[in-house]
Amino acid sequence: MNLDLTNMxxxxxxxxxxxxxxxxxxxxxxxxxxxxxxxHRPTDTAGIAGITATVxxxxxxxxxxxxxxxxxxxxxxxxxxxxxxxxxGTVSHGVNIGLAESDVPLAATISRATGxxxxxxxxxxxxxxxxxxxxxxxxxxxxxxxxxxLASGLILDGIPRTGKLGSAGEIGHIPYIPDGLPxxxxxxxxxxxxxxxxxxxxxxxxxxxxxxxxxxxxxRTGDADARSVLDSWIHAVAxxxxxxxxxxDVQEIxxxxxxxxxxxxxxxxxxxxxxxxxxxxQFLRQMGLDSRVRLVPRGAHVAxxxxxxxxx
Ligand SMILES: [Zn+2]
Numbered sequence: 541m542n543l544d545l546t547n548m549x550x551x552x553x554x555x556x557x558x559x560x561x562x563x564x565x566x567x568x569x570x571x572x573x574x575x576x577x578x579x580h581r582p583t584d585t586a587g588i589a590g591i592t593a594t595v596x597x598x599x600x601x602x603x604x605x606x607x608x609x610x611x612x613x614x615x616x617x618x619x620x621x622x623x624x625x626x627x628x629g630t631v632s633h634g635v636n637i638g639l640a641e642s643d644v645p646l647a648a649t650i651s652r653a654t655g656x657x658x659x660x661x662x663x664x665x666x667x668x669x670x671x672x673x674x675x676x677x678x679x680x681x682x683x684x685x686x687x688x689x690l691a692s693g694l695i696l697d698g699i700p701r702t703g704k705l706g707s708a709g710e711i712g713h714i715p716y717i718p719d720g721l722p723x724x725x726x727x728x729x730x731x732x733x734x735x736x737x738x739x740x741x742x743x744x745x746x747x748x749x750x751x752x753x754x755x756x757x758x759x760r761t762g763d764a765d766a767r768s769v770l771d772s773w774i775h776a777v778a779x780x781x782x783x784x785x786x787x788x789d790v791q792e793i794x795x796x797x798x799x800x801x802x803x804x805x806x807x808x809x810x811x812x813x814x815x816x817x818x819x820x821x822q823f824l825r826q827m828g829l830d831s832r833v834r835l836v837p838r839g840a841h842v843a844x845x846x847x848x849x850x851x852x
Contacts, residue, residue: 557848670846
């Protein structure tokens, strides 16, 4: 990732962005001319002590890199699942990382452990900030993260929108199928049960570690079952795009998550579905949602980058 941060960092200054996930945590050190080091390890989800140990060891690892030798780490930004109070540096309801309690004082705890100021952001918000910077997006952008669940991050008029309770963009829990599958949130038929990465692997449990790639290849070579699974899933993803497009009218809707490993064919399928949905609606056609979707490249460390950018 080539980024010019010379206007933001001193010549020997570096900052670290960290993406804490349910299974893996990734840390990236950024210097004035971009990335200077990347490290990752499995997330220790044994409460605040586990997360602090995971982050501290990654920071130590980055500090020991020869590339980091001439830099002083001045701040750490952490993107984390859950409801984040950025001002207080606390996280609540980070259930899948072992932080189910409310107002866990993670920023202060990690700052004490590392000796560096720490700021927190919600992981999807961080990914949105990072992806918008990485792709050179406008100030009006939404990101749909297709992973275990489905959530969206929002930047409106240049400002991340997190909402009154920190739950802005939780479109995965908008009901999509009346009386559909039961959702852990207590409702039925929620969109994330049909449009997430997890929904795809549940419907197409083939292809080992790359079910989406396997599904796409099978559908495109005429496998009728694969085509049916792919069409249902793409229809649900297109619904998520339409929800955001019609609610916010953002300039770009970015698609992120492991599923983007499929690359261009995924974007073609999604654009095709959006065009089909608009076929009989002049209103939808003039929205041009198919031309507003973009994929965040797999391997771009956008969540870590966005977490780092929140330290400024
Ligand atoms: Zn739900």
